[in-house]
Amino acid sequence: MTTLGALIVLFHPSKEELAHAVSLRTHCSSMLAIDNSPQPDVEAAAVLGASGVPLLHNGNRNGIAGALNRGLAQLFVAGADAVVLFDQDSSPPPEFFDVMRDTCSTLGAQPFLLGPRIYDDNEKRFLPEIVIDGLLVRRLRLDPGTRAQRCSFLISSGCVVSRRAFETLGNFVESLFIDHVDTEYCFRALLHNVPLYVIPQLVLPHRIGNKRRHRLGPFMLTSENHAPTRRYYTARNAMYIALKYGMRFPVAFSPNLWTLWQALQVLLFEADKIAKLRSILMGVADGLFGQLGPLETARPGLAAWLAHRVGRE
Incomplete structure (x- = not known):
């Protein structure tokens, strides 16, 4: 039987989130x-320590x-x-670990990545599961009763x-820091022929951003309301992925369309427009020229300017 471990990242x-983390241990x-968290979370250490859950402080490094x-x-x-x-x-359903463990045992010793369907609690819909088929991209039609299916x-x-898979693909790219870290890993898996699977019977609720709905004429549109720093990382890393994988997988350029949509969201609906648009533009530029790493080292001037704005509010 597969020895299945669990890793939860806290910030x-x-x-409630600590209680949830403790509940995972028995499964x-x-x-x-x-x-x-930048500084050790004393309460997290006490709660998890009392429940026998090992805790490692990474300090957002x-x-x-x-x-x-x-x-x-x-x-x-x-x-x-x-x-x-x-x-x-993340709150997995009760059957999550049993199904994942059985599927891992079925797949055996081969490298693989495996995941549930993701239900966006904000949008009240499933995220699309897609597969790359040559130059084409198609959306999977998933039946909850079917077995694990290949996806991209x-x-x-x-x-x-x-x-x-970890031995084959190596580490996640730490210079990306946050946002599109998993997207890059999936493209790397595709490049190295490491299969990805989605399990239709497992559904994991997930919240993406602080989404709000807006009416624009006859249309209902959504804004994500991420902070300027997240706008920077998303735009920068999308460009990095496009340049690294676009010649092999043209769909790698598509996250940059999302960058354009984010800029439009900011212009139409969101507060702090100047800071967010400036962050997006600098992110695109840094992605083009491969200027990666934490914002404080990649763009110290922008980081200081954003911190000063927060301090004045």
Whole structure:
């Protein structure tokens, strides 16, 4: 039977999120929590320690990518055959671990990435599952009763990374820091012929951004309302992925269309327009020229300007 570990990344977790993290421990063979808060979270250490959940403080070093890499490495050294990744607000259904463990056993020793369907709680709809077919991209039609199906993209939350996949693909790119870290990993898996699977019977609720609905004439449109720093990372990393993978997979250019849509959202609906648009433009420029890493080192002037604005509010 597959030894399935669990890795949950925490960032200033609430009491409810800590209780949820503790509840995962009984369902997996091994577990590790990564505290990615800049300073050690005292309450997290107390709650998780009392429940026997190991906690490693990463201090947001190299963002979500750094947290995932350190956690995966530690769990694989401890003997896990595969590890499932969770955000602190992810709530898997009761059957999640049993189904994932059985599917991992079926797939055996091959490298693979495996994930559930993702239901966007904000939009009240499933995220589309797509597969690349040559130069074409098609959307999968998923029946909850079917077995795991090949797909081309998974988000990190709820994703299972097998030991062989981690050995084949290596670490998540820490210079991306946050946003599109999982997208890059999926493109790398496709490039190295590591299969990705979605399990239609498993559904993981997930919240993406602080979405709000707006009426524009006869249309209802959505804005995500991310902070300027997140706008920077999203725009920068989308451009980086396009340049790195676009010649092999033309769909890699599509995240840049999302960047344009984000800029339009800001112009039409969101507050703090100047800071967000400036962050998007600088992100695109840095992605073009490969200027990666945390905002504070990639764009210290922008980071200082944004921090000054926050301090004045």
